[in-house]
Amino acid sequence: MEGFFVALLVMLALGILALSIIFMIRVSSQVSKIFKSITELKTDLIKIKTLINSIKEVKPSEQVIPTAKEQVIAPVQEIIKQHEVVIVPPVFKKEEPVAQNVTAIPVKPVVNQIKPKVIKATIPKTDLEKWIGEHVLSIIGIGVLVLGLAFFVKYAIDKNWINEVGRVAIGILAGGTLIALAHKLRKTYKTFSSILVGGGIAVLYFTISIGFQYYHLFSQTAAFSIMVVITAFAVLLSHAYNRQILAILAIVGGFGTPFFVSTGEGNYIVLFTYITILNVGMLVLSYFKNWYWLNVICFAFTTIIYGSWLGYQVSEKPYPPYLGALIFASIFYGIFFLMNIVNNIKEKRKFNWSEITILLTNTFMFFVAGMVILNNVHNARLQGIFTISIALFNLIFALLLYKRKQVDRNLIYLLIGFVLTFLSLTAPIQLDGNYITLFWAAETVLLLWFSQKSGIKIVKLASIILMPLMIISLIIDWSNLYVYFNKTFTEADAAFYGVEMVKPLSLIFNQAFITSIAVIISLYVNLFLLKYELKTPKYIENGVKVYRWILLPLFILFLYLGILLELKYQLWLNIDYSFVRNVYLGVYHFSFVLGLILWANYRKEQVVKNIVIGIGFFAAICYLVFFNHQTAYVRDLYISGVPISLTPFMFHYLSAFFVIVVTFLIWRSYSKLYSEKSVLSILSLWFTVFVFIFVGSSELDHLAVLTQVDANHTIQAMLLQSRKISYPIFWGLTSFVLMFLGMKNKNQMLRIISLSIFAITLIKLFTWDIRGINEGGKIVAFISLGILLLVISFMYQKLKRLILEDDIKNKQNDITKG
Incomplete structure (x- = not known):
């Protein structure tokens, strides 16, 4: 009771x-209603009084008699304007026109005739006092009441x-x-x-x-x-x-x-099913209401509950429910994905940074949860499939929304960014080694092509970002696949030391070289696609020209390195002597440089030609200081009785020929770019003649050693005799040929070079060659040089008039240009 x-x-x-x-x-x-009515009435009376006073002050001659309608509407409109009140205009009765000499002040009609139908008062701005009074005090009050x-x-x-x-x-x-x-x-x-x-x-x-x-x-x-x-x-x-x-x-x-x-039973299926139903209800509500904080709170609670359960179940339980965890993670991801975009799409609103942040966080959390779940399933072989499934999910929505022009483009670009990101992550997650490089090589081409077809710039940006990743991955593959192991190490040694035998790579059809070819093709196709994009009027804005200038040297460099590394590895695998391997590599070096110079001659860009000419100069110097000595070592090995064939030695003739042609093309290029009398053209001509004489003299040494060395004659003795006898003759013949060409082509510089070579030959003959030379060699050298000098002198006398005319024309041209 x-x-x-x-x-x-x-x-x-x-x-x-x-x-x-x-x-x-x-x-x-x-x-409040009473006070509001009193205030409005007081204001209206003041306005009407002011209007009456202003009319009385107007002189009769200046008065403009308004119509009856204007007399009623004007004061009312002024009052409405001051109070910011929207009033539906009343219906006026038909009135007789007012005489022009009568002054009418219709005060009563204003009050009697106005019958507003709809009144919408403007909402004043909320100040701090009002906010505290309406919200803070109410919340505190209800809290105190509940506590009480x-x-x-x-x-x-x-x-x-x-x-x-x-x-x-x-x-x-x-x-x-x-x-x-x-x-x-x-x-x-x-x-x-x-x-x-x-x-x-x-x-x-x-x-x-x-x-x-x-x-x-x-x-x-x-x-x-x-x-x-x-x-x-x-x-x-x-x-x-x-x-x-x-x-x-x-x-x-x-x-x-x-x-x-x-x-405390912990039935996760019931728990997550309930949370799913709850989130679906909020999804439906979010379709009608743009309540951002509601989405945030739902996402936060779901993430905390699911994340706590996942960390406990997967890490500590002996038999974790991987399938159930992945299913509910996918459901939550899809719900929050839709929850954060559905209202914006419906209302055709733009996405702000906070909404995009939620989308990014949702995708990242789902990716992390999936990777954690699948890490212990089938040795993590399903992680790549999971990653690409996220890319496909976002791709489907991007394609569906792309057709709707009203959808915010930022959302579409964000979804495309998700697609590109997870598509690129699939390779390093699912694949191993060179497969990552192969995947990226194909992807960068596909993305560039797709960006040109769709006009979406972010796709092109993704292709550009993938390019350095692909190159870095290729370099890593080279270091991992081209392994120079100990060739004397046998399987028995491997078993004894407990290590794994390194299997040599097959010729050409191996992982390393195929990956190199894929990257080279990728670079070339990118250049090919960008070539057609240059024809568009906005290529300067898009940076296409700059990007092509970056890709072009990369293509040339990796084409050179890809073939070089494969050739170097296969030579190392099959040939023991480094000198022999270097001779073969020299053939590749100079053939590549020759092809590069021939390609540059068809290019219009002068910068490209100058760079390639610089590469040609460097290649020629490398032959003079390194590869020629490698050929001499091969020659000496053969003479000394080492069981090697003359095949590598015969290959060096290709290198010698390529070097001479390279230097000649350098001189021709400078002559066309500038003029035959320019400093660069003259220096390149001197350099070409020097390389030709050096190569020819070296070949004379090789010939003397291979044909005359026996038990009674050492290599050094044969080289000394060759350089004292063969060099003067060869140099003299070269000088004669240069003089002939100089006279025929009216090229003064060739004639000067010829005379310079003759002078050097004579100085060498009388100061160094004459000592220690045998009688036969001395006779041949002197007679040959004497005959050559007499022939050249006769040629000068015969063609003196032609030479003088040429000199006069050249001087006149110089004066005219000056």
């Missing part, structure tokens, strides 16, 4: 509280005034009273009513939770069902009241419901 009176007292207190609140609100509403009721109920419980059923009934009644009161005030005081609804829902949540956890008045299913109904009811109220705070409160209670009614 005592409990009944206590419950009655509680109900009476709640009723008095509700009536007091309603009374105060009604009184406050009426008072809780303290009262606790006190009653401690005194045993109320049994378990009565306690729960009081909580339900209190929550229902607050919600009913809020519904009553929803139109007049939206903010205050929203706070009351929130408090009522909170009271209901905690009441049902206490009834289940402590008093066991409900079963788990019943308590869970009641809380689901409360959550659904709160969501409907938030939509009806158009208040985001109610939806947030509902979703917080919804996520807390499983924990309110939890018994």
Whole structure:
């Protein structure tokens, strides 16, 4: 009986509280309406008085008599303008025109005839005081009220005034009273009513939770069902009241419901199914409402709950539910993906940075969860498939949304960015070694082609970013695949030391060389595609020309290195002597440089030609200081009886020929680029003649050693005799040929070079060759040089007139140019 009176007292207190609140609100509403009406009336009277005074001050001669309609509308419009009130114009009765000599001041008609139909007052800006009064005080008040009721109920419980059923009934009644009161005030005081609804829902949540956890008045299913109904009811109220705070409160209670009614069993399927249903409900709500914080809270709670469960189940449990974890992760990813884009697409709004951040975080979290789950499934072989599935998911949505012009382009570019990112990550995750490079080599071409077809610049950017990654990956592949192992190391040695035998790469058809060819083809196709893009008018803006200038030397460099490394490895695998290998490599070096110079001659860019000419100079110097000595070592090995063939020695003739042709083409290029009398052209001509004489003299040494060395004649002795006898003759013949060409082509520089060579030959003959030379050699050398000198002198006498004419013309041309 005592409990009944206590419950009655509680109900009476709640009723008095509700009536007091309603009374105060009604009184406050009426008072505010009265003050507002008085203020508006006072303002209207002041405006009308001002209008009457202004009309009286106008002189009769200056008065402009308005029509009856203008007399009514003008004052009213002024009042409306000042008060920012929209009034539907009234319907005027037909009036007689007013005489021009009559001054009419229709004050009464203004008041009597105006019958507004629709009035929309402008909403003033919210200041700090108003915000505190409406929001902060309301929230604090409802919190204090809930705490007060809780303290009262606790006190009653401690005194045993109320049994378990009565306690729960009081909580339900209190929550229902607050919600009913809020519904009553929803139109007049939206903010205050929203706070009351929130408090009522909170009271209901905690009441049902206490009834289940402590008093066991409900079963788990019943308590869970009641809380689901409360959550659904709160969501409907938030939509009806158009208040985001109610939806947030509902979703917080919804996520807390499983924990309110939890018994510790840990059935993840039931838990995540409920969370899925809850998130689907929020997804539907997000279609109608652009409530960003609601999406954030749903995403945060889901991530925390799922992430905590995943870390515990996968890391510590012996038999983790990998399949279930991946299924629910995929469901949550799809829900939050749609939740954050559906309203923007519907309303055709642009995405801001916070919404894009949620999309990025959602995708990243899903990727991390999938990688963690699949790390222990089939030795992580499914991680690459999972990665490419994310790319395909975003690609499908990107294609669907791309056709809709109203969709924000930033969303489409973000989805394409996801596609490119995960597509590129698939290779290093799923593939090993050179397969990553092969994948990127194909992808960079595909992306560039797709960007040209679609016009999406971000795709081209992805192709450009992949290019250095592909090159770095290729260099890593070279270092891992071209392994120079100990060729004397046998399988028995490997078994003894417990190491694995390194298998040699096959010729050409091996991982390293195929990867190199793929990268070279990729670079070439990129250049080919960019070549056609240069024809577009915006190629300067797009940086296509600059990108081509970067790719072109990369293509040449990796074409050279790809073949060189393969050739060097195969030579090392089959030939023991480094001198022999270097001779073969020399043939490749100079043939490549020759082809490069021939290609540069067809190019219009002078910069390209100058760079290639510099490479040709460097290659020729390399022959003089290195490769010629390698040939001499091969020759000496053969003479010394080492079991090697003359094949590598015969190959060196190709290198010698290529070097001479390279230097000749360098001189021709400079002559065309500038002129035959330019400094560069003259220096290149001297350099060409020097290389020719050097190569020819070296060949004479080789010939002398190979034909005359025997048991009685050493290599050094034969070289000394060759250089004293053969050099003067060869140099003299070269000088004669140069003189002939100089006279025939009227080239003075050739004649000067010829005379210079003759002078050097004579100085060498009389200062060094004459000592220690045998009689036969001395006779041949002197007679040959004497004959050559006489022939050249005769040629000068015969062609003196022609030479003089040539000199005169050259001087006249110089004077004319000067």
